[in-house]
Amino acid sequence: KAGVTQTPRYLIKTRGQQVTLSCSPISGHRSVSWYQQTPGQGLQFLFEYFSETQRNKGNFPGRFSGRQFSNSRSEMNVSTLELGDSALYLCASSLSGSSGNTIYFGEGSWLTVV
């Protein structure tokens, strides 16, 4: 079956702009989570959605937001982009987020802010 799919794979934005990243989970998976990966901070949890509800949120400013649709697809949005938002954004999905579920990661969206 198809893995976690993220679009776009690469994008360049200017400071102050906003960006929307999309994630299609593995078919049947209802939990979607997002992570930011940077050389300095490593992998950091952004948020997790299950059945269209945000169930957990990381320590990021309100400029970072997300949502999940009824088909489990998810989007994350970053407004008023800053240079420090340049990162690889990873989406991950699992069946239900319950203990024991395997989490599968997408290839990520590379965001460069100039």
Next chain:
Amino acid sequence: AQRVTQPEKLLSVFKGAPVELKCNYSYSGSPELFWYVQYSRQRLQLLLRHISRESIKGFTADLNKGETSFHLKKPFAQEEDSAMYYCALSGRGGSEKLVFGKGTKLTVNP
């Protein structure tokens, strides 16, 4: 506070040598511990988790609650083991929040 520490940023061994990637954690309660691996140009993928107590690709990891460690070991390293390895933890009970270490880049030399 939840924290995962991987003290070695880089680790280089020769093929056939034993390898140990260190991981220490800080967590209030009983976490689930995982090792994830990222091979060159591939996505991050689960290598093993402590509750399964399994060996994957010859790797094993034992959870030591007294030392709060979850070191990854392999008795005989192979060149194809060269990759980035991340230790991670999550709380039990349904949270999908993974807390990752900064990762260790393992290079297995021929």
